[in-house]
Amino acid sequence: MAIVTIEPWDELKHVIRQFWYTSLQSPSHSSDTFRILSDGAPGIIFQHCNGRSSVLSAGGFPLPISFVYGQSTSPCINQIADDSFIFGVNFQPTAFKSLFSIDTSELTDSILDAEYFFPRQFEDQLLNTPDPKDVIQLFSERLFQQIVKYKQDKVIDTSISLIMQKTTEIDSEVLSSYFNISRRQFQRRFKEYAGVSPENYIRIIKFQKSIHLLQNKQYDKLSDIGYRLNYADQSHFSREFKLFSGYSPKEFLKSITTSQPFLQKSNCSLMPLRIVKD
Numbered sequence: 322m323a324i325v326t327i328e329p330w331d332e333l334k335h336v337i338r339q340f341w342y343t344s345l346q347s348p349s350h351s352s353d354t355f356r357i358l359s360d361g362a363p364g365i366i367f368q369h370c371n372g373r374s375s376v377l378s379a380g381g382f383p384l385p386i387s388f389v390y391g392q393s394t395s396p397c398i399n400q401i402a403d404d405s406f407i408f409g410v411n412f413q414p415t416a417f418k419s420l421f422s423i424d425t426s427e428l429t430d431s432i433l434d435a436e437y438f439f440p441r442q443f444e445d446q447l448l449n450t451p452d453p454k455d456v457i458q459l460f461s462e463r464l465f466q467q468i469v470k471y472k473q474d475k476v477i478d479t480s481i482s483l484i485m486q487k488t489t490e491i492d493s494e495v496l497s498s499y500f501n502i503s504r505r506q507f508q509r510r511f512k513e514y515a516g517v518s519p520e521n522y523i524r525i526i527k528f529q530k531s532i533h534l535l536q537n538k539q540y541d542k543l544s545d546i547g548y549r550l551n552y553a554d555q556s557h558f559s560r561e562f563k564l565f566s567g568y569s570p571k572e573f574l575k576s577i578t579t580s581q582p583f584l585q586k587s588n589c590s591l592m593p594l595r596i597v598k599d
Contacts, residue, residue: 327457333464336416336471338362340460342408342453345375345401352377352400353598358532359393359565360593361525363417363428363516365410365435366390367447367456368401375405387435387444389417391428392516394525396567398599408456410464411595414481414522415474415514420467425516439463476500476507477514484519488526489551493519527551528565529593531558535574536594543570 329337345353367387368376374383377400384399401407418425421438435444443463450456480496496519497507511519527550533539534546547558562570576597 325453327454330461330465332468333461336413336420336464336468338411338413340408340410340457342406342456345403345405345407352402355399355401356567356597356599357393357397357399358595358597359395359525359528360595361392361522361529362414362593363389363391363412363425364595365412365460367408367435367444368405369448370402370405372448375402376400376407377402384432385434385436387439387447388432389428389435389438390432391417391425391430392525394430394517394521395564406453408453410460411593414516415477417516418514419471419473420464422470422472424513426512429516474510474514476502477511480507480511480519481515481522484523484526488523488530489549492523524561525565528561531562531570532566532573532594535570536577546570 324341324343327340327342328334329340365387366376366384368374368384369386374386376384378384379398379400381400415425417423417428443459446459447456450459480500483496483499484491493508493511494504497504500507508518511522515522517525531546531550534549540546540549543558544555547555550558552558552561559569562568562573566573568576576599
């Protein structure tokens with residue numbers, strides 16, 4: 322199973338991290354199970370098998386063919402049917418509020434049919450577009466049209482950059498002081514744009530950085546990771562890791578050793594990992 326990732330147009334990079342797609346094919350006609358992890362950003366999924374939904378919830382219910390997902394604060398399980406085309410748009414953390422003028426916290430831990438954001442005809446166009454590169458073109462054109470409505474909050478975007486750079490040293494009190502606004506006002510604006518409180522966002526980024534260290538074997542023993550990321554102790558690190566992934570750090574290591582992650586995005590730069598094969 323090959324995962325293809327595509328960089329967005331330069332004009333879209335401030336709202337889109339990347340596009341990705343894959344095709345799942347198996348002669349057994351059985352479903353594969355995948356675990357969705359907290360990754361710090363919203364996105365869009367377009368998926369189908371011969372025009373019908375191929376992604377099922379943990380309860381076995383088909384998800385919309387195209388849907389928007391918000392921030393995740395806990396893992397969930399999806400099943401994916403065989404012979405499926407899966408396409409994703411990975412957004413920058415504040416893109417939804419900036420593009421669609423909605424309170425992003427309303428999407429947290431939930432999905433919403435993409436018809437709330439795009440006309441119904443758009444999904445029909447996607448279903449009649451077999452070439453993934455043309456699907457990327459359609460999404461690019463549609464999202465480029467939204468940029469005219471783009472409303473950036475530079476305070477929150479700068480805060481997210483600072484959190485990425487200084488994850489272990491920073492909190493909402495430091496950030497609100499830096500921008501000379503009240504902590505309560507800062508927390509409200511941050512949640513509106515990023516979907517979660519700054520405190521929870523920092524926890525998610527620490528979790529993703531711990532995945533990066535685990536995948537790239539940048540430790541001698543597991544407690545090194547907890548120490549490096551400024552967790553109170555090893556048990557605190559393990560609890561946080563399990564909260565956001567459903568795995569203990571040891572179970573996660575075993576999982577990525579015995580089966581390839583579905584969406585492997587670990588390289589020199591920290592690119593979040595969202596989906597792993599369960």
